[in-house]
Amino acid sequence: MPDIMGDQGRIFVGLMSGTSLDGISAAVARFRDLPNGRVHSDLLGFTHRAYRPEERARLEQAMQQGSAREYCRVHADVGDWMAEAALAAMADAGVTAHDVAAVASHGQTLWHEPGHSTWQVGDGARIAERTGCDVVSDFRSRDVAAGGQGAPLVTMADCMLFAHDTQWRALQNIGGIGNVTVVPPANTHERGGMQSVRAFDTGPGVVIIDAVVRALYDGQPYDRDGLIAAGGQVLESVVSTAMRHPYFSDAPPKSTGRELFSRAYVGQFIDECRAAGAAPADIVATATALTARSLADQYRRFIPEPVQDVVLSGGGAHNPTLVRMIESAVAQENGPQVCIFDGLYFDGEAKEAVAFALLGYLHLSGRAGNVPSATGARGPRPLGSLTPAVR
Numbered sequence: 001m002p003d004i005m006g007d008q009g010r011i012f013v014g015l016m017s018g019t020s021l022d023g024i025s026a027a028v029a030r031f032r033d034l035p036n037g038r039v040h041s042d043l044l045g046f047t048h049r050a051y052r053p054e055e056r057a058r059l060e061q062a063m064q065q066g067s068a069r070e071y072c073r074v075h076a077d078v079g080d081w082m083a084e085a086a087l088a089a090m091a092d093a094g095v096t097a098h099d100v101a102a103v104a105s106h107g108q109t110l111w112h113e114p115g116h117s118t119w120q121v122g123d124g125a126r127i128a129e130r131t132g133c134d135v136v137s138d139f140r141s142r143d144v145a146a147g148g149q150g151a152p153l154v155t156m157a158d159c160m161l162f163a164h165d166t167q168w169r170a171l172q173n174i175g176g177i178g179n180v181t182v183v184p185p186a187n188t189h190e191r192g193g194m195q196s197v198r199a200f201d202t203g204p205g206v207v208i209i210d211a212v213v214r215a216l217y218d219g220q221p222y223d224r225d226g227l228i229a230a231g232g233q234v235l236e237s238v239v240s241t242a243m244r245h246p247y248f249s250d251a252p253p254k255s256t257g258r259e260l261f262s263r264a265y266v267g268q269f270i271d272e273c274r275a276a277g278a279a280p281a282d283i284v285a286t287a288t289a290l291t292a293r294s295l296a297d298q299y300r301r302f303i304p305e306p307v308q309d310v311v312l313s314g315g316g317a318h319n320p321t322l323v324r325m326i327e328s329a330v331a332q333e334n335g336p337q338v339c340i341f342d343g344l345y346f347d348g349e350a351k352e353a354v355a356f357a358l359l360g361y362l363h364l365s366g367r368a369g370n371v372p373s374a375t376g377a378r379g380p381r382p383l384g385s386l387t388p389a390v391r
């Protein structure tokens with residue numbers, strides 16, 4: 001593990017909970033600026049705090065309907081869960097509150113309405129009290145207030161930390177929702193290459209796959225290793241129908257979430273598969289194919305750059321059946337090499353948490369955290385609100 005002592009940078013804890021509702025990823029990372037405008041990062045520790053079934057059920061219910069009392073309680077309780085994850089990651093990294101410049105918490109999205117508002121719960125004050133660290137939270141609101149989508153926000157990390165030295169790269173996250181960042185070669189950044197960065201949500205990641213598995217397989221949380229999908233047959237007619245949704249033809253910048261790929265959407269998807277005579281494994285295979293086809297479709301429509309490799313991260317990158325489908329679908333479009341983030345950098349499950357740790361670093365450095373060409377905001381903005389700890 002990298003040495004945490006000495007004047008080698010500042011240490012931040014990043015907290016991320018995505019649309020898949022599997023839990024909270026917590027990463028401890030150290031950052032220092034490089035002369036070329038990029039940032040060097042070291043991953044010092046990483047943990048994942050899974051949501052317990054009753055916690056996931058509360059969040060799912062809150063996304064559908066709830067009272068002011070319940071929303072207030074969820075906000076406070078998620079803050080406690082986030083603090084637990086942060087403390088576990090700090091213990092894994094061997095750091096204390098004294099070593100940490102700040103905890104950067106994305107929170108848990110309950111509602112995301114591009115063009116109007118976005119809401120992530122997880123009380124920063126609770127995190128500050130439990131960890132003894134300053135907390136930066138509520139990252140998306142400022143970009144939305146500036147006319148942006150509020151997403152994707154991992155774009156800055158993709159540019160500063162994970163660009164290829166000499167060629168165009170697509171960094172594709174497959175969490176609950178899929179999002180891609182198209183990054184020019186790192187050697188162009190000093191010459192204004194950052195202005196050509198683009199990013200957008202490609203559509204479903206594992207949100208439909210996981211929901212179908214939970215509905216059809218007695219609450220099993222996800223298709224482990226893609227084994228269910230591997231044993232099923234894809235219903236091409238259902239995939240084709242799903243691909244007619246207007247979201248896929250909308251041009252970037254754009255973002256989406258469970259507001260679109262909702263419980264009702266999943267129920268209709270299952271009904272259409274059953275009407276076509278599908279067995280449960282066929283429905284999971286069809287949901288998996290929809291993620292792969294939608295990703296490739298978005299590349300074909302909206303990525304004209306000469307991308308040489310597609311780097312997959314997030315939970316979906318650990319589903320071999322989904323990865324094979326993506327390789328096949330992308331090869332038909334423009335033929336870039338598909339590889340896994342873990343083999344190039346570190347555990348891809350930590351990537352988004354590291355990205356928000358970087359946003360915390362930029363916040364305390366007084367720098368913008370959004371990329372306007374990706375979100376559609378009127379310009380660069382500092383992101384997040386600071387809750388100081390009591391030292």
